[in-house]
Amino acid sequence: MAAVVDNSGEAVEAAKNNDLEVETTKSESKEFNVQNLVDMFTKLNPLAKEFFPSYFHHNQTKKSDNFNQVPVKQSAGNENFSNKRGRNNVNQGRRRLNGRAFRAQRDDSIRRTVYVSDIDQTITEEQLAGLFSNCGQVVDCRVCGDPHSVLRFAFVEFADEQGARAALSLDGTMLGFYPVRVLPSKTAILPVNPTFLPRSENEREMCTRTVYCTNIDKKVSQTEMKSFFESTCGEVSRLRLLGDQVHSTRIAFVEFAMAESAIIALNCSGLVLGTQAIRVSPSKTPVRPRVTRPTLR
Structure with missing residues (x-):
């Protein structure tokens, strides 16, 4: 009976030893697993893409790619587009400069x-x-x-x-x-187109024989106008009648054979020709003969 008790005591002791070994093994296993995790975390790269949101990684990748990649030559279409934008910027800058220069010149003329x-x-x-x-x-x-x-x-x-x-x-x-x-003055004098001004002494002499006529009735023909001035002032050597569809009246340059006739023509200002009272003033530009182009055969 005692032997049985002893054996049972040994069994209990053995069971206790086994439980201790199991607990020791578990604790060692826990310590081992934690150490492994520590080692794993220390080896991780904090800048790795797993630690950043996908959208951030996407943008950074684009930037890094653009930074690291060798510049690639633009295609012909893109190159033309960029050049066009550059030209437009230059043209806009020139227009702004020209506009400022024009305003400065106009303001100086007004003063x-x-x-x-x-x-x-x-x-x-x-x-x-x-x-x-x-x-x-x-x-x-x-x-x-x-x-x-x-x-x-x-x-x-x-x-x-x-x-x-x-x-x-x-x-x-x-x-x-x-x-x-x-x-x-609050306004500047509108300059005459320099291409119309006299270029030689001969053309300056032509200006002394020329008058500028405005407010001409559109129904008045060139023949009627020539007859009007010749009957009052003298021989007309050249007459240029001008007009368009926008203005309600026409203008004319009348060149006389004699300078005295042009002086007399100034007194015709206010006379009615057709349905309008014409206005006559000295001309600053000569009436140049029209250049006839040779016809192609």
Whole structure:
């Protein structure tokens, strides 16, 4: 009976030893697994793509690819497109510069110009320019309005601002039968197309024999207009009648055979031709003969 008890005690002791070994093995296994995890984590790269969202990795890949890759020559289409954009930018820059230059030039011209009103109908542009010649060099002088009205006005442009400032002191000066009013101008004189200006002494002489006629009735023909001036002023050597579909009236350049005839023609301003009262002023441009092109056979 005692032997049986002893054996049972040994069995219990053996069972305890086995449980201890199992617990030891489990604890060692746990320690082993944790150490393995530590080792694994220490070997991981924190910059690896697994640690970043997919969209971030996608963008970074594009940037890195663009950075690391060797530049590839653009295709012909892309190259033309980029060149076109470059040319457009250059053209826009030039247009902006040209616009600023034009405005600066216009503003400078306005500062050098005075506005003159209440001009006597007997006063010519040459006489008006002579009045202001003592103030400075007169670059241009334009008399506007009906030549038979005292409401005529003019713009006088000087070579510098000092001349324009000095011209203001002539306000109230008697010129003809009326005192003229002189004020700073708010507009610049529209320049004449330089290609139309006289190029030689011969063309300057042609200008003295030429008048500029405006407000011409569209129904008036070139033959009727020539007959009108020849019956009143003298022989007409050349006449250029111009017009378009936009304006309700036409204009003309009339060149006479004699300079005296052109002076007489200035007195025709205000006379009715057709249904309109024409306006006549000295011409700054000659009437050049038309260039006939040879016909191809």
